[in-house]
């Protein structure tokens with residue numbers, strides 16, 4: 001069944017932190033604060049446009065990254081607005097995302113009481129040096145202890161990681177992924193760093209102290225990370241920042257692409273097929289891939305087909321429903 005989220009963005013006005021990648025000015029200055037009425041209206045609008053069964057499998061999702069750290073009465077007012085929809089079985093649950101230092105027993109109790117079912121933690125990295133250099137204001141140990149507490153309370157858990165942060169390289173991103181896998185979250189989101197205008201990263205980039213990873217490098221790295229998670233049964237629910245908002249206007253560097261996940265999945269297929277083809281003589285081959293995966297094999301704007309052509313392999317792609325995701329057979 002199609003999974004539906006009523007996605008609501010909670011800005012953290014007055015956030016005391018200054019993460020290097022975050023555009024505090026747009027967060028604290030201009031963005032309009034979500035109101036309890038907005039929550040109710042968004043949920044009702046979704047209910048009117050969905051059939052009951054689809055909505056009942058969906059979630060009301062509060063994104064923004066610091067849900068449990070906004071003013072307490074404000075957080076409660078949003079939950080109070082969302083909870084009746086869950087209590088009455090109109091939606092499956094409520095999903096929130098927050099910082100690791102925004103989790104304690106009292107908060108977990110409140111979240112349980114208001115029908116929150118899934119909690120995602122913005123870990124960003126599990127390397128303390130990278131966390132410190134990016135002024136996250138929490139440690140890797142805090143991520144682990146908040147995560148374990150959430151598990152203990154029976155929440156569905158998610159961890160979010162970033163790649164290409166200041167002071168980070170592919171190696172520590174892979175280590176972070178390994179540590180995340182050891183924790184066994186239900187879901188993961190991977191956000192390659194996008195540099196925005198009014199951020200510390202932008203200043204560091206201008207001073208020549210930071211070179212963000214571009215789209216190509218981020219795709220290479222994420223094409224390794226995604227299978228690491230998925231092979232362990234951890235669902236990767238997002239790769240790359242959502243388009244829209246102010247991202248397009250404020251983007252100054254880094255790995256922003258509206259179809260980043262598609263690019264990464266195409267790269268996974270290309271890597272898998274090339275591993276086989278590189279040992280075969282140049283010529284014409286048929287690549288078999290699983291159901292619905294032919295476009296991923298061909299790559300974004302057929303870039304994989306062009307890649308193989310350049311290497312002397314003319315490829316034809318066919319679908320073989322017996323194959324799993326990312327599996328390729330060469331004929």
Ligand code: SF4
Nearest residue numbers: 012015017018019022
């Ligand atoms: S990303 Fe960091 S600075 Fe920005 S709102 Fe979240 S905690 Fe605050």
